Amino acid sequence: SQQGEEDPQALSIQEGENATMNCSYKTSINNLQWYRQNSGRGLVHLILIRSNEREKHSGRLRVTLDTSKKSSSLLITASRAADTASYFCATYNGGATNKLIFGTGTLLAVQP
Amino acid sequence: ETGVTQSPTHLIKTRGQQVTLRCSSQSGHNTVSWYQQALGQGPQFIFQYYREEENGRGNFPPRFSGLQFPNYSSELNVNALELDDSALYLCASSLRRSNLYEQYFGPGTRLTVT
Numbered sequence: 165s166q167q168g169e170e171d172p173q174a175l176s177i178q179e180g181e182n183a184t185m186n187c188s189y190k191t192s193i194n195n196l197q198w199y200r201q202n203s204g205r206g207l208v209h210l211i212l213i214r215s216n217e218r219e220k221h222s223g224r225l226r227v228t229l230d231t232s233k234k235s236s237s238l239l240i241t242a243s244r245a246a247d248t249a250s251y252f253c254a255t256y257n258g259g260a261t262n263k264l265i266f267g268t269g270t271l272l273a274v275q276p
Numbered sequence: 277e278t279g280v281t282q283s284p285t286h287l288i289k290t291r292g293q294q295v296t297l298r299c300s301s302q303s304g305h306n307t308v309s310w311y312q313q314a315l316g317q318g319p320q321f322i323f324q325y326y327r328e329e330e331n332g333r334g335n336f337p338p339r340f341s342g343l344q345f346p347n348y349s350s351e352l353n354v355n356a357l358e359l360d361d362s363a364l365y366l367c368a369s370s371l372r373r374s375n376l377y378e379q380y381f382g383p384g385t386r387l388t389v390t
Contacts, residue, residue, distance in 0.1 A: 197378065204364055206278070206383040207319070252318050261332025262370065263309060264379060266318030 170253060170267040178275050183240040185270040187253030188233075194258030196229055198238050201250045201269075210238075210251075245276045278302060280369050280382035288388045294355045297385045299367035301348040306371060307331070308350040309379060310342060313364040325350055354387075362389045 171186045189196070195214045199207040213220045213229045213236070220227045226239040240247055250271050254264040279302035289295050301308050307326045311319035321334040325344035339355040348369070354361055364386050368379035 199381075204313075204315075204384075204386070206280075206366060207368075207381040208278075209378060209380065212378055254318075259332075261324055262307065262379075263321040263324060263332055263334065264311075264319075264368075265321070266311075269318050 170251075170270045172270060173268070174271040174273070176273040176275065177243055179243060179245055181243055181274075183243050183247070183272055183274070185238045185251050185272070187236045187238070187267050189236075189253070189255050189265075189267070190234065191255075191257055193231070193255045195256050196227075196236050197254045197256070197264065198225075198227060198236075199252045199254060199266075201252065203249075207252065240272075243272075243274045245274050248272060248274045278380040278382065280367065280380050282365075282367055282382040282385050284385060285383070286386045286388075288390060289357050291357055291359060291389055293357050294353065295357060295387060297352045297354075297365050297367075297387070299350045299352070299369075299382055301350065301367075301369035302380050304371060305369035305380070306348055307369065308344055308348065309368045309370070310350070310352045311366045311368065312336070312361075313366060313384075314360075315363070319366055322352070357389045359389050362387060 197212045198210040224241045250269045252269045253267045281300045309324040310322040313319040323333040324331045328344045341353045343351045364384045366384045368381045370379045
């Protein structure tokens, strides 16, 4: 079963604008990861934030984590057409099986 | 490029048939996980292999089975295919170490069951 919901389900913006995606999850976590997927192909790891971290940056990406609200957000600044993809959050709960539990995804379209 | 490869890229099978999908892990990774991604959904965990043993399983029936080989490559086998098995199958390799389980995904195999 999915861990939670991502919001919005789809987002369309103009190149240069910022894109914000939100992720909610249900159980306690060890870390939360964001992945990008182009056109139904493989997932590309973007960034990982640990449960004891509140914010993390990587290039044009900014991730926040609020464990009290069981939510995370991914901000992509100065978006480019090449950022068009589906974005998924995935949680890892630190159990013996290091499985990831994925959200439902946000489809981002960046118009040139 | 993650260094994880999968074959074949696409596959069309008939209901009731059996299929084997293959995955080659990133060099140095000792853990492989398989996920099923239905159209418009996030990936769902099928199972994981560590040192050639199954190390956890998601909510999938026994007709989904797997193998991991000494070189850490892996196979996913699905028997008695059903229409609902049509999906993108992703494998992911990782290095088992404490606290962090960053997984590296292959490009996937698109399975269509008719």
